[in-house]
Amino acid sequence: MPNTVKHHPSLSVLEQFCEGRLTAEVALVVAAHIDLCPHCQQLQHDIEADLACAWAGEPIAATTDNSAFAAMLQQIVSAEPAPLEAAASSLSKAKSLEFGGQQFLVPRSLQRLAAKRSKWLTLGGIATARLPSGDPHHISLLYISEQTQVPRHTHQGMEMTLVLSGEIEDENGRYVAGDLIVATPDHTHTPRNVKQEPCLCLSVLSAPLTFTEGMTRLLNPLQRFFY
Numbered sequence: 001m002p003n004t005v006k007h008h009p010s011l012s013v014l015e016q017f018c019e020g021r022l023t024a025e026v027a028l029v030v031a032a033h034i035d036l037c038p039h040c041q042q043l044q045h046d047i048e049a050d051l052a053c054a055w056a057g058e059p060i061a062a063t064t065d066n067s068a069f070a071a072m073l074q075q076i077v078s079a080e081p082a083p084l085e086a087a088a089s090s091l092s093k094a095k096s097l098e099f100g101g102q103q104f105l106v107p108r109s110l111q112r113l114a115a116k117r118s119k120w121l122t123l124g125g126i127a128t129a130r131l132p133s134g135d136p137h138h139i140s141l142l143y144i145s146e147q148t149q150v151p152r153h154t155h156q157g158m159e160m161t162l163v164l165s166g167e168i169e170d171e172n173g174r175y176v177a178g179d180l181i182v183a184t185p186d187h188t189h190t191p192r193n194v195k196q197e198p199c200l201c202l203s204v205l206s207a208p209l210t211f212t213e214g215m216t217r218l219l220n221p222l223q224r225f226f227y
């Protein structure tokens with residue numbers, strides 16, 4: 001299969017995801033990757049099975065007062081199920097999104113947030129739409145037209161890019177739907193879409209990008225466009 005997912009989150013990140021220790025924005029990208037990656041679906045399953053075994057093996061707190069545990073149990077069993085009809089209708093509306101005359105399928109874990117995206121901003125062949133997020137993380141949908149390049153840049157913080165549809169490449173490789181690219185301040189790259197079809201990505205930034213080519217005065221507005 002030519003389009004197999006090859007770029008995954010590290011095992012440590014997957015473990016932190018399963019333990020609920022990632023920030024909401026990073027967890028969202030990992031969840032969307034898992035939706036697109038059978039390999040990580042299996043790993044998630046295995047990690048969760050291990051965690052369940054570890055928890056089952058732990059003695060319940062050796063105190064005579066079990067009221068906290070009882071309260072937690074009560075909370076679990078009394079949790080109200082989500083109204084199914086409402087959930088189903090909002091999901092069916094959000095399964096795909098349209099931009100540039102093209103429909104893109106949205107991974108299940110991203111559907112709710114993608115429906116809350118802000119207005120698309122376009123610059124040349126690139127467009128971004130912010131999704132709700134907490135500071136300092138900025139999370140956006142990133143659309144790159146066919147035959148279009150993002151100017152060469154480095155990172156003041158962490159950049160996670162998940163390809164949702166289409167294909168991009170940079171100096172380090174080629175990325176298809178499901179591939180997760182993690183860049184840090186050590187990386188400088190020039191992502192580009194060399195294909196004849198547009199590419200849609202999910203992008204999480206913990207700090208602005210620094211553009212490293214061309215006229216700085218012209219590139220300054222780019223920093224705001226991407227962050």
Ligand SMILES: [Zn+2]
Binds near residue numbers: 039
């Ligand atoms: Zn994976």
